[in-house]
Amino acid sequence: MIRWIIFIVLIGVADYYAFQSLKTVTKSNWWYVLYWIVTFAVIGHFIYQFFGFNRSAGFSQANALAVGFLIAMIVPKLILITVMFAEDVFRIPQGIYSYFMQDDSTSGNQIRHFPSRRKFISQIGLGLASIPLASILYGMYKGKYNxxxxxxxxxxxxxxxxxxxxxxxxxxxxxxxxxxxxxxxxxxxxxxxxxxxxxxxxxxxxxxxxxxxxxxxxxxxxxxxxxxxxxxxxxxxxxxxxxxxxxxxxxxxxxxxxxxxxxxxxxxxxxxxxxxxxxxxxxxxxxxxxxxxxxxxxxxxxxxxxxxxxxxxxxxxxxxxxxxxxxxxxxxxxxxxxxxxxxxxxxxxxxxxxxxxxxxxxxxxxxxxxxxxxxxxxxxxxxxxxxxxxxxxxxxxxxxxxxxxxxxxxxxxx
Known part of the structure; x- marks a missing residue:
């Protein structure tokens, strides 16, 4: 049970950051839809194979594919987490300072400004994440017979x-x-x-x-x-x-x-x-x-x-x-x-x-x-x-x- 909780939390955090980076780079709803279709398809296939695992038959090719596609999805998102979290190390303190400490001297109204994500940081994160994604997919398609x-x-x-x-x-x-x-x-x-x-x-x-x-x-x-x-x-x-x-x-x-x-x-x-x-x-x-x-x-x-x-x-x-x-x-x-x-x-x-x-x-x-x-x-x-x-x-x-x-x-x- 604990492993499943850790798995769900990891997937949730990874998708939170990954989707934020995607929204920063593009405003196309088609990309958003494609992102969630792929995500739910990979996770759903893995869960299906996990709960349908037959110990009498042993680990099958279908089980292996489910593991492979899950790894291909998670590893790039872990790269994104690293990049996006590094940005948050600076972004969140700036937002807190702006929220509580700065005010508008002319109106007396408090400025409630939280710095938005920088597009080029998300681009860097997506670029870095594409490297393990391409490597894993190549490894599954050709690398295993190289x-x-x-x-x-x-x-x-x-x-x-x-x-x-x-x-x-x-x-x-x-x-x-x-x-x-x-x-x-x-x-x-x-x-x-x-x-x-x-x-x-x-x-x-x-x-x-x-x-x-x-x-x-x-x-x-x-x-x-x-x-x-x-x-x-x-x-x-x-x-x-x-x-x-x-x-x-x-x-x-x-x-x-x-x-x-x-x-x-x-x-x-x-x-x-x-x-x-x-x-x-x-x-x-x-x-x-x-x-x-x-x-x-x-x-x-x-x-x-x-x-x-x-x-x-x-x-x-x-x-x-x-x-x-x-x-x-x-x-x-x-x-x-x-x-x-x-x-x-x-x-x-x-x-x-x-x-x-x-x-x-x-x-x-x-x-x-x-x-x-x-x-x-x-x-x-x-x-x-x-x-x-x-x-x-x-x-x-x-x-x-x-x-x-x-x-x-x-x-x-x-």
Missing amino acids: FKVLKYTLHFEDLPKAFDGYRLTQISDVHSGSFDNIKKVEYAIDLINEQKSDVILFTGDMVNNTAQEMRPYVDIFKKLEAKDGLFSVLGNHDYGDYVRWENTEDKKQNLEELKFIQKEIGFDLLLNENRFIEKEGERIALVGVENWGKGGFKKAGDLKKASSKVDKNDFKILLSHDPSHWEQQVINDDYHYHLTLSGHTHGMQFGIEIPGWFKWSPVKWRYKYWAGIYEELGQYINVNRGFGYLAFPGRVGIWPEITVIELKKGEKPA
Whole structure:
């Protein structure tokens, strides 16, 4: 109830300022009518989707669109609030002073004048608000399929010589239930294959809610190819925990179906297990844990079990969906995990990033390691920004990612 009160107050304040700025800039009644039609349509659609939300079906594309359009409406209005409120910081005290302190010396009548809003301030506010509006709408229309191939080279002194120059491609967080353009997905799969990596590694969240979401894309993902194979782990969404199942057997069967789909595609699913890739008499270990995340997320991952057949001196690549696992358990483990591959954060699907120079997203306040390569105690983690999208049906500034990592033997160049 409190959340709804806060929501209503926020919407009310935002619309008060937004409509005032519109009235300052134009006197056209048609613009006023259009403003309120759009506002009530977006809010009404969101309320309809919220109260019609079916936990048995999970979060749907219609739910996501309702969230997306609400965000597209609210964020620009929050910009307007900031600009218009800044004007009121000066305007309101001036009005109070004029009302109580000034008078007409010739007539003795008090001047009851409240300064009107300045048109150019409203124009500035509307101009600034148009930037996030355009960005969000672009992110919903095109940004969610704006796939980027990010390439890294990592150096390790103890990398087996036979694997010098070895290339791996990582994808994560497919969230197939969110897709609405099968051609764009086909393009991304072709883009992955164009990298011609030695191995393809998937770090979890193939679906949003149920295994059936992946069915329309199985044949497309079957096209993935790498000479040393495809390997995967589960993410928190893959277990069906966000759906209200009629019974536990249905939930269990859903997970088994998802495992079968991964096998059908060609993924070797690592459930707290490991595999070795051998080359010229040398080997590297692939270690895959089930989901382990802090803050209420499923903790099915068992690092010790997953590494039970791995020698301490082996070169190890760990697949773990949630980067909080790396922070909480992996970094200080007795085994030295040379490279960990994670996803989960999506980079919040929103932020500002200039590759090689600057990156920022609100998700940094939740996750210390949220996008890209990090190094701690001589160990690396790559947090993939995600292949798909969830909840908000788009991406703004943080684009869908295909990671290509080349392993090199020797010291890191100065």
